[in-house]
Amino acid sequence: MGQREILTSSILACIAIAVGSAALVGRAQQRTDQPPSSYAPVVAKEPFEQTMARMSKAKAEVMKRHMDLLKERYDLSDRPADRVTMSRGKPVQEGVRARLPKGVAWQQLAAMTSEEIREKDLWPAGFYPLPHPNHPEGGMVFPQSHIDEIKKQTGRDLTRFDLDFDLPDHLLADFPPAIFLTTRPDLGDVSRGKLVTSDNFYELFNGILNPKQLEGLRLLVTPFPQQQFNATEDRRSARPSLGVTCFDCHTNGHTNGTTHLVGDIRPQEFRHRLDTPSLRGVNIQRLFGSQRALKSVEDFTEFEQRAAYFDGDPVIATKKGVNILERASQVHFMAEFMSILDFPPAPKLNLYGRLDPAKATKQEQFGEDVFFGKGSAPSATQPHTIQTI
Numbered sequence: 604m605g606q607r608e609i610l611t612s613s614i615l616a617c618i619a620i621a622v623g624s625a626a627l628v629g630r631a632q633q634r635t636d637q638p639p640s641s642y643a644p645v646v647a648k649e650p651f652e653q654t655m656a657r658m659s660k661a662k663a664e665v666m667k668r669h670m671d672l673l674k675e676r677y678d679l680s681d682r683p684a685d686r687v688t689m690s691r692g693k694p695v696q697e698g699v700r701a702r703l704p705k706g707v708a709w710q711q712l713a714a715m716t717s718e719e720i721r722e723k724d725l726w727p728a729g730f731y732p733l734p735h736p737n738h739p740e741g742g743m744v745f746p747q748s749h750i751d752e753i754k755k756q757t758g759r760d761l762t763r764f765d766l767d768f769d770l771p772d773h774l775l776a777d778f779p780p781a782i783f784l785t786t787r788p789d790l791g792d793v794s795r796g797k798l799v800t801s802d803n804f805y806e807l808f809n810g811i812l813n814p815k816q817l818e819g820l821r822l823l824v825t826p827f828p829q830q831q832f833n834a835t836e837d838r839r840s841a842r843p844s845l846g847v848t849c850f851d852c853h854t855n856g857h858t859n860g861t862t863h864l865v866g867d868i869r870p871q872e873f874r875h876r877l878d879t880p881s882l883r884g885v886n887i888q889r890l891f892g893s894q895r896a897l898k899s900v901e902d903f904t905e906f907e908q909r910a911a912y913f914d915g916d917p918v919i920a921t922k923k924g925v926n927i928l929e930r931a932s933q934v935h936f937m938a939e940f941m942s943i944l945d946f947p948p949a950p951k952l953n954l955y956g957r958l959d960p961a962k963a964t965k966q967e968q969f970g971e972d973v974f975f976g977k978g979s980a981p982s983a984t985q986p987h988t989i990q991t992i
């Protein structure tokens with residue numbers, strides 16, 4: 604089989620399972636004027652200034668289209684829960700945020716089987732995959748709070764001229780997030796309320812980490828060329844860029860919600876949006892990310908910068924600048940730092956991760972019952988029931 608046929612047959616094989624999500628990712632348009640290809644163009648077809656002018660001009664329209672879609676699917680309003688906060692005090696948001704189809708109540712859906720919901724097309728659109736703010740274009744998009752702080756501390760500008768971040772601040776994690784270390788639980792949050800960057804990591808962590816972990820952290824806050832942020836004309840930053848650091852997405856070893864597309868699927872419209880996960884607790888995980896070959900934190904670290912991880916594209920990464928880390932020292936050092944990032948303390952949980960009845964409130968216990976009971980893996984064919992508090 605030629606490459607095109609292999610691609611076509613694998614696309615057909617995927618269609619059966621992915622057609623729902625592709626339809627709803629929706630706004631990505633397939634380019635019908637060109638034969639399908641796995642490869643991104645290596646040589647720019649127009650001068651950089653022209654690309655920048657064209658895409659900057661289209662930005663308002665692209666963002667409006669995407670924000671309209673979000674508003675149609677979700678309630679994004681600011682509704683902080685009473686007295687429930689993240690580690691550094693930011694309120695957790697409450698309430699169901701996926702909107703229902705007109706004239707339908709949750710109780711009605713709860714009384715129906717999955718088949719009925721599918722036949723009547725009543726599945727709330729908010730539970731379909733969320734598209735990237737500009738799905739055909741894709742790539743890293745950082746929240747404004749992070750862009751501002753990085754610029755202030757290090758002078759690097761993570762602004763894209765073609766796109767803004769889409770989710771409101773109140774729905775994101777604490778910024779900057781707290782940092783807890785498995786090695787020093789006695790210290791509590793060691794972030795001192797700061798975003799850890801190349802500018803301050805040494806002053807914050809010298810004396811708390813061993814030299815190996817400190818060097819690992821240095822590499823995690825050091826920028827390297829990435830798809831939208833590099834020195835070539837194929838970038839989405841106004842000025843040539845030194846690149847992006849691991850902790851630009853995994854802020855303080857947690858997350859700031861930075862978004863991207865998965866790298867392991869083609870064509871573009873089949874790729875799912877991917878929001879940065881927290882690295883807290885990676886020491887107790889055994890599988891990482893959506894790419895099948897990455898089986899350890901070390902694998903993840905080594906390949907993220909070597910093959911433009913999120914695009915699964917070593918060709919274009921080579922053009923922009925690959926960072927080949929040395930496995931036994933650099934990769935291991937970075938992995939060691941990531942592996943001491945702890946979960947925030949949870950004094951109401953026992954050793955097995957369950958609530959201690961002597962400490963928990965009634966509501967918390969009710970939440971745990973739902974979580975481990977009705978809320979866990981309901982049967983696909985049985986109607987679900989909703990209990991009201």
Ligand code: HEC
Nearest residue numbers: 743848849852877878879880891892893894900903904907
């Ligand atoms: C553009 C934002 C971004 C950058 C930069 C980034 N990551 Fe990630 N990271 C992600 C996302 C998104 C995932 C989830 C990937 C997936 O599921 O395929 C992830 C997953 C991971 C995981 C697996 C976590 C888990 O719970 O499965 C590790 C470990 C990790 N990243 C480490 C790194 C390291 C080390 C670097 C730098 C070399 C880095 N990341 C750079 C966004 C980023």
